[in-house]
Amino acid sequence: MKSPEAIAVAAILGTVSLAFAAGTTPGKPMKMDEPMHGEMKKQNMKKGDVKKAAEKKALKMKPVMEKEAAGAQKR
């Protein structure tokens, strides 16, 4: 499945991916306490809310995943 060409492409991507962003330099650490960008947000939403919600969701879904995977193996 692995082609040498694809490996080469992937290997250099980490360093050259910066070049694709025109104008601004991506990768600055996200300021979690700042209000969110864009028109989808509610006024008081902070960027950090997304991370908190993701952690909560991962905790909620993990036991479900394990239970479902175990059930699937039994079948």
Added chain:
Amino acid sequence: MEAAQAQWVKVHPLVVRVTHWINAFAILIMVASGWRIYNASPLFGFRFPNDLTLGGWLAGALQWHFAALWLLVLNGIVYVGYGIFSGHFRRKLFPLTPRAVLSDVLAALRGKLAHDDLAVYNAAQRAAYLAIILCLVVLVLSGLAIWKPVQFQEIAWLMGGYEGARLVHFFAMALMVLIALVHIVMVILVPRTFPTIITGRARRMS
């Protein structure tokens, strides 16, 4: 109440009165939430004042818009179905000629438009009510095209695609709001028409 005063004429059937108010309520929600949705990505160089909008934020406005949509459409089906099959549209909205509309509109602008029998719509009224029905049909169709530009891509295509459907939706809204405002102004100018859309009857004129 003296017997002499108890001369009533039937103006609006019950179905029309009920669907009128449900429609008014649904349109109020659709327009106010729609303006909030518009504000998230304005088509033109202005936004609607947030105080005039409903929903508080984009997701809230979308929830209102897509909930009231069902009220508007189901109510509209009842009204249009009744209008067609009972002969209500044929009796009340027709015949309608451009000449009659023009002359009645001019008369209304001079404040000289008679409205003796509230059960009979003048040509200006007929044109306005018919236009608002057509606006709503276009609004629902363009709304479907914006909501489902893949599943209903045929409707979207008729309107010049997704972006075209957005424009159609906006202008149909603008025209409908304009007609509704004129409608409200007329009711304020001729306030005795107002109770008839609630009670369905009016006192005989002569």
Added chain:
Amino acid sequence: MKKRSMETSLADHRGKLIRSIERRLFLKQGLSLGALALLSGCELTDGEGVQKMLLAMSRWNDGAQAWLFNSTKLAPEYPESAITKPFPFNAYYGEDEVRLVDAASYKLELSGLIREKKPWTLPELYALPQTSQITRHICVEGWSAIGKWSGVRFSDFLARVGADATAKYIGFECADDYTTSIDMATALHPQTVLTFRFADQILPPKYGFPMKLRIPTKLGFKNPKHITAMYVTNEYPGGYWEDQGYNWFSGS
């Protein structure tokens, strides 16, 4: 029909009768104004009952959209000349805060109702058969833009890893902490593509390096970028915006 001026017809009615009508009118107008004020104010819209009703309607709309969804109906495709340049950047953070994912150490994690849960590296993913599409990306905010994405058809990928196609949902976790989930019918749609390229270039960070699930039958926020993990489940997973009140199905 005898025409009389509005003034005279109004004058006919100026009497003791009109006063009672006016009183009623005032009352009714007052009531409708009150209802309007309640509607646009916070009293009613923040009410728990109303919020519950709106959420119930949103769920109902999920069902209606699943019913409307036609798995063989394709999103319109466009010529290269229709591509929007520059393609807009959109996220809950600024363009300078785009998360950079390290290509060499990247792994796509799989879990849930999937037979082969071995993580995938980028070279492995790039080696899969690729397909391209030029489709319209439609944002829930209203704007739209046409772009070209290339990658592996998602249904092919799901078949390859042995995902349970009878399961209801596929959930996604992203490097920028974003989460979302989609229905299985949409996941198996022929135009749902796990993309690695944008405009024939390796997906730049701002468009979701290393991969974006491109779903032309769903709104933009249902097209996750920077995907790091996915799972197949029968338990409703929701998503960041969906949990905040955006409609879950959000199909086009």
